[in-house]
Amino acid sequence: MINANKAKKELAEKFGLDTERISVPRARRVFLEVPYAQFRQVLEHVVNGLKFRHLCTITGLDEGESLAFIYHVAHADGTVISLETRVPKAAPVLQTITDIFPDGVSYERELVDLLGARVEGLPAGNRYPLPEGWPDGQYPLRKDWKVGMLDGVK
Amino acid sequence: MANIKIPIGPQHPALKEPESFSITLNGETIISMDMRLGYNHRGIEKACEERTYIQAMYLVERVCGICSHSHSTCFIQAVEEIAGLAVPPRALYIRTIVSELERMHSHLLWLGVAGHEIGFDTLLMYSWRDREVVMDTLAALTGNRVNYGINTFGGVRRDISKEQLDGLLKTMDVLEERTKYYIEVASQEMTLIKRLSGVGYLSHEDAVKLGAVGPTGRASNVDADVRRDDPYLAYKDIEFKVITDTHNDVFGRTLVRVGELMQSYSMIRQLVAKIPEGPVTVKAPRKMPAGEALSRYEAPRGEDVHYVKANGTDKAERVKIRAPTLANLQSVAKMMENNRLADVPIIIAAIDPCFSCTDRMVQIKHADHGRQETLSWQALHAQSLEWYRKQGVDFADLNAKMSRRMKI
Numbered sequence: 001m002i003n004a005n006k007a008k009k010e011l012a013e014k015f016g017l018d019t020e021r022i023s024v025p026r027a028r029r030v031f032l033e034v035p036y037a038q039f040r041q042v043l044e045h046v047v048n049g050l051k052f053r054h055l056c057t058i059t060g061l062d063e064g065e066s067l068a069f070i071y072h073v074a075h076a077d078g079t080v081i082s083l084e085t086r087v088p089k090a091a092p093v094l095q096t097i098t099d100i101f102p103d104g105v106s107y108e109r110e111l112v113d114l115l116g117a118r119v120e121g122l123p124a125g126n127r128y129p130l131p132e133g134w135p136d137g138q139y140p141l142r143k144d145w146k147v148g149m150l151d152g153v154k
Numbered sequence: 155m156a157n158i159k160i161p162i163g164p165q166h167p168a169l170k171e172p173e174s175f176s177i178t179l180n181g182e183t184i185i186s187m188d189m190r191l192g193y194n195h196r197g198i199e200k201a202c203e204e205r206t207y208i209q210a211m212y213l214v215e216r217v218c219g220i221c222s223h224s225h226s227t228c229f230i231q232a233v234e235e236i237a238g239l240a241v242p243p244r245a246l247y248i249r250t251i252v253s254e255l256e257r258m259h260s261h262l263l264w265l266g267v268a269g270h271e272i273g274f275d276t277l278l279m280y281s282w283r284d285r286e287v288v289m290d291t292l293a294a295l296t297g298n299r300v301n302y303g304i305n306t307f308g309g310v311r312r313d314i315s316k317e318q319l320d321g322l323l324k325t326m327d328v329l330e331e332r333t334k335y336y337i338e339v340a341s342q343e344m345t346l347i348k349r350l351s352g353v354g355y356l357s358h359e360d361a362v363k364l365g366a367v368g369p370t371g372r373a374s375n376v377d378a379d380v381r382r383d384d385p386y387l388a389y390k391d392i393e394f395k396v397i398t399d400t401h402n403d404v405f406g407r408t409l410v411r412v413g414e415l416m417q418s419y420s421m422i423r424q425l426v427a428k429i430p431e432g433p434v435t436v437k438a439p440r441k442m443p444a445g446e447a448l449s450r451y452e453a454p455r456g457e458d459v460h461y462v463k464a465n466g467t468d469k470a471e472r473v474k475i476r477a478p479t480l481a482n483l484q485s486v487a488k489m490m491e492n493n494r495l496a497d498v499p500i501i502i503a504a505i506d507p508c509f510s511c512t513d514r515m516v517q518i519k520h521a522d523h524g525r526q527e528t529l530s531w532q533a534l535h536a537q538s539l540e541w542y543r544k545q546g547v548d549f550a551d552l553n554a555k556m557s558r559r560m561k562i
Contacts, residue, residue, distance in 0.1 A: 026235065028384055029448060054378070055365055056450065056459045057476035072448055072459065078384035082448055082461075103365035103484045106191075107476070114199075129192030140200050 003079040004030050007050055015042055028079045039085040040095065046073055046081055047100055055097075056080060058107040060115040062142045067092045067115055087117075096121035114141040157185060162498070164193045175502075179495060187490040189483065202473035207233055207307065207442060210470060214460075215301055217475060220263070222301045223249075223256045224453035225460075225475065230305050231386060232449035232462040233470075237307070237442050243388070245309035247429040250388040251322070252296060252304050254418045254425075258329065259288045260454035261411045261418075264503075265336065268408060271499040272349050273539040276553040277339070280560055284332050291325050294318065309435030319426045326419045333415045339556065340408050349547045350405035354489040354501035357402055364484040368456020369414065370504075371485075372398045373406035380452035392424040404504045441468045453478050496541035499534065 004024045012019050015038060022032040034042050046052045056072040068086040075081075087093060094111070096119050098104050109128040111117040116139035130140075135153045139145060163174035174190040198217060202210040211233075215226035227249055234241060262285035269277030289299045295314055296302035304310050340346060356366065361374035371378060379396040381389040397413035399406035442464040451458045456478035465471040489501055542548070 025445075025447070031446065053362070056448075056457070057461070057474065057481075059461045059472070059474040061463065061472050070461065072461065074384075074450075076378065076383065078380075080384070080448055080450070082446075101365065102363060103481065106480050106483060126188070126190040127192075128190075129195040131192065140197060145200075 003075060003077055004028055007046075007079065007081060008032075010050065011042065011045070014045065028077075030079065030081045031084065032081070033084045036085045036087050036094075039083070043071060043073075043083060043097065043100070046083060050081075051075060052079070052081055055101040055104050055107070058104065058111060060111045060117065060141065062089070062115060064143070065089055067117060069094065069111065069117070071097070092117045094119050096123075098123060113139075115139050116142065160495075164190065177490065177495070177498065182494045182496070184490045184493050184495065184498075187487045189487065191483070199473050199475060202470055204469065206440070206468045207470065208440075210473065211305065211307070212303070214473070214475070215303065215305075217477065219300055220260050221256065221453040221455065221458065221477075223252050223304065224451055224458050225477070226305045227253065227387070228449050228451035228453075228458045228460040229462065229473070229475075230307060231451070232447040232460050233307060233442060233464070234438075235447040235449070236445040236462060236464045237439060239308050239436060239438055241309055242433045242436060243430045244313075244432045245434045246388045247425055248310045248312075248314055248434060249305065250392075251314070251422060251425050251429075252292070252302055253387065254421050255288055255292050255295075256302075257418050257454045258415060259285055259292065261415050262288065264411060264454075265408070267503050268404075268500065271503040271535070271538075272346075273542070273549040274346070274552060274556075275549075276556045276560075277336075280332070280556070281336065284329060287325060287328060291322065294321070306435065307438035309433070311435075313434045314429075319429065322422055322426055326422050330416065330419045333412060333419070335560070337409075337412050337416070340412055343552060345547060345549060345552045346408075347405060349542060349549075350408060350500070351401065351403060353404045353493060353497050354407075354504055355403050355492075356485055356489045358400075360488050361402075361485060364488060365481050366456075366485040367478050367481045368453070369407055369410045370456065370482050372396070373410045374402045375400045378457075380450045380457050384450050386449075386451060388425060388428075391428060392421050394421050404500055407504050441466065442470075455479060456481060494541070495534075496538040499538050 004027060007030050008022045008024055011017060011032060012022055017032065017034065022030065024030055052073040052075045054074040056074050059070040059072065061068040063086065065088065066086040067089050068084055070082050070084045072080055072082050094117055096108060098108065105123060106128055108119045108122050112119055113127055113130045138149055158179045160177045160179060161174060162177065164172045172193040176188040178185040198213060201213060205213060211226060211230060214229040215222045217225040262281045266278035266281040269275065269281065292302060293299050295318060296304045296312060304312060356374045358375045361371050361376050366374060366376060375398050377396060377398050382396050394417045397410050397417060399409050444464055444466040446463045449460045458478055459476040461474040462470055463472040493501060
């Protein structure tokens, strides 16, 4: 558990984070939560400072009033930091991380299509994964979305 | 010469889902590739939120037809971690055995498809015959050729008998013998080396930058394997080498996969020798306590990632699935650059073996005057074989030679 606990300690000290909000549930897993204002700074340190160089994926969650995003970033030694942040659902705007992880583009497009996040700086390209002509404003992974909402949509 | 754009797909099951590739050509050289995905988006993540854990487990097993055990195990590991279930060691061993058999079935299938795409059909016939040996073994152990249904929360649904374990060892001997010959063919036959070398080049730097996973990354010398780096199941108890290669092309991807087959045979022998006695399941609750877990698994195609968030009920709050192919897609676009149209079939095949050649069209739209032509996948395949035959790379002799050698 050396690396996970070391990462926890370093992140807590460097960014003045509450250690209650950083958990190490088992070997090689770190979960932490940061306000969005601090997110980019922490992510850059995780990638460049702590050398977590592989983006596993980005998970998006609908929490009612807000949308949460978890960036799962892995170290070559098998440790994964799950960096969670949230933005209000009324204005779900994120900055792209494709400048750090070019392969994050598919994961960010999923957040746009399935959860209705707005990702600023996302490179132009085809939408993913929903089809062309999918009705505007319908985001299937939001909790209030039901399959029936597609009835009658042409 | 003006650039020409060729759309391939979307009825193109080269990868897991139907996909649409738009390839920009200058003459015969590929300038760039654009992708459109999601034609087969089935809403499994949403569906998991509306089903109980056990229902979701069977659904998740159907994310992929080949890596079914990979997805089911990756999901179940996350849920078991949240529930704090201590899965009996014998169950972990059985899951690992099925996991490695699945890798053999996937890699042997891939080897045949790769052979077919370059006109080496004898290799397809032989490796698929060997794959049947693996499929029969899986059917005998689990009751099914694919979608094995061996997993359940807290363990596995079937034990493996002493006779079955002994049978497994005999099967490994047969497969190892055959694979040794494939390695000889793959690494020494000039026809194969000339056809695959330099095709679908992905530099080490690009592989790292674009997050390539599995054999695709390892053939560009990315020394990463979840089985070693983030051990799960019984992988920490056994010894194996992570096969990497520095060719950075389809030739390297072939060597990595045949090398991994040999490792899998050795792993099965170790698992059979070490499998502990004891129960194969513990009782799992129907409602899972609130919590979250991230699970990783080395599927035949690379790192599979599942994130599960539980809310204390019998249904998950959120299930996030990232299959290995999605992680490799950015690399695919890069591999296409500066290759020839004739290499499209093998480059696509080198990513993934789910390749059924039906309902496939290539539409050629001349960019300068908008005239349209259509090419079937078979025609593109034939064009690819003919183009290479003219360059002096012809598999006719090799097919005959291998047929003679492998007659048993």
